[in-house]
Amino acid sequence: MLAWHMVVIAQERFPRPEFETDYTYPEYQLPAARHAAWEYIDTGVLILVLSVTTWLALKKRSRQGLVWISLFSLGYFGFFREGCICSVGSVQNVALALFNDGYSIPLTALLFFIIPLVYALFAGRVFCAGACPLGAIQELTGIWPKKLPRAVEATLATIPFIYLALAVLFSATQSQFIICRYDPFVGIFRLNAPYTMIIFGALLLLAGIFINRPYCRFLCPYGVLLNITSRFASRHLSITPAECINCRLCENACPYNAILPSDLEIKNEEPAVVRRKFITYLVLIPVFVVAGAVALYILSPGLSGANYDVKLAREIRLEMKEGIPAASNAAIAFKGSGRTDEQLFTAETEIIERYRKGGPWAGLFLGLSIGIGLFSLAIRTERTEYRPHKGKCYSCGRCFKYCPVKPKTEST
Amino acid sequence: MGMGNNKYQNRRDFVRKTGKILVAAPLVFIPAMLAKKIDAKGYVWQIDPLKCTTCGQCKTHCVLTPSAVKCTHKYEMCGYCDLCGGYLRQGVRTISTGAENQICPVGAIKRVFIEEPYFEYTIDEKLCDGCAKCVRGCLDFGNGSLYMQIRHDLCANCNECSIARACPSDAVSRVPVDAPYNIKDRIGPL
DSSP states (O other): HHHHHOOSSSSSOOOHHHSSSSSOOOOOOOOOOOTTHHHHHHHHHHHHHHHHHHIIIIIIHHHHHHHHHHHHHHIIIITTTTSSSSSHHHHHHHHHHHOOOOOOOEEHHHHHHHHHHHHHHSSSIIIIIIOOHHHHHHHHHSSSSOOOOOOHHHTTTTHHHHHHHHHHHHTTTTTOOOOTTOSHHHHHTOOOOOOOHHHHHHHHHHHHSSSSOHHHHHOHHHHHHHHHHHOOOOOOOOOSHHHHHHHHOTTTOOEEEEEEEEOTTSHHHEEEEEHHHHHHHHHHHHHHHHHHHHHHHHHHHHHHHGGHHHHHHHHHHHHHHHOOOOOOHHOOOOOOOOOHHHHHHHHHHHHHHHHHHHHHHHHHHOOOOOOHHHHHHOOOOOOOEEEEEETTTOOTTTTTOOOOOGGGGGGO | OOHHHHHHHHHHHHHHHHHHHHHHHHHHHHHHHGGGGGGGGGGEEEEOOTTTTOSSSSHHHHSSSSEEEEEEEGGGGGOOOSSSSSOOOTSSSSSSSOGGGBSSOOOOEEEEEEEETTTEEEEEETTTTEEEEEEEEHHHHHHOEEEEEEEEOOOOOOSSSSHHHHOOTTOOOETTTOOOOOOOSSSSSS
């Protein structure tokens, strides 16, 4: 019956009535979409919030101010604008637009992608501190911070890189937007969501009471881009307003392990040992790069299952070969659509081919990131002060109050 | 030591500057590459009624509960039949407004007598949950004047629509914000 109404010739089975009374057709119930101007207001608010956050974190050095601005962002970008569009998800719009011709990217999506990165290049991750509603909800609920062992932290911190690589691969191949699909807090912002979403968000928030910002640290794919960009920031929040006196009071201030300690008291290693480590890890970088590229090339047919056409083609092929009936809604719709099996299988081959092309690049990025990450463990940076790790620091300002040093202007 | 230290600093500076150029480059190049693909107007999600197979997933897959998808009525296409395929269940014994006769599980369709032999059917959107049962009935036994549309006063306009992801017939796609509805004008594909 389904097939029947798909192919039915376009005609009215029952003639339109000719009313004898003065009956008029009611109006359609088609409410208008939200005005497009809102998107530009959002962009304006984003720039404003980022500027205020930069001022609060770098100049004013006010943790309280940062809490208020993140409360505002949580209210505006979170509960009022209901979490869409956000910078985290915009990564996928950009990837989709870069690698596909049929898709025009909304201007706001592009701006939401670029603007926080530009701020990161000049002032560090101020986006995370003040503008991101996902960051804000976690920052405000992280009330009892406990530190994770560094090894656990470093291992978990590789997940966002994998998440980012897969998200870009999946969106560039028009498969799906996994970042949006597994956004933990958007359901809370809308006060309406499938229960799985609510459970995931609630679990993260519960964990976040002790392990602050679990999503930002161990999942957020946009955080990876901010992390990389922020490392080269011209200016950045500092722990001390003037000269660090190495008092060690801030040592345990950061729940994110993002304070780089001064190494005044650490003994220098043997130069020969340092050199050997340096060379080993340098050589390991290309090894990781090649391994990553090869691994993702091999995995790409498997990963292509994230694409709906590939999934459907596999179901249909299973029916043809093994006689297992293809009974999913997609299969039923496909059978009624007039699309031939050959067309579907050609589409499948093309998509797998795209995965084969894109996969190695994703693997290369992963290998390079992990390789450089390990390499950076082997190089010693001489530090005579305690300072934030520019990549990891969210500019949240929790460390300000631990520093006993007064700003220079106040000293006599 | 002084000399060596100095050289070390220079190398660091070099790495830092190169890195800065490397991370700044995409921030310039990505917008430049996308310049031709930018759309300033914006998009919203909508259902193509001619592709819709009335599978019912609009009701279950929307991130909102109840779904932002509702049945809508193109009155000009309607036959105003007494025996309405979109209103009455198949094989009913009596044509009446009795709950047991209605196809709509939530009683969202109102049947009003206009004149002999015509009846007007309107959707109460507050009740409609987007199950598409009436749409299927109307397509099978009527003019196909009932169809599903995403209501933009309800829709959260997710970056990736969950219904679009679930839709088996690819009927949900982005449409320009200034033409946000696919108003139905014929029963099936030409």
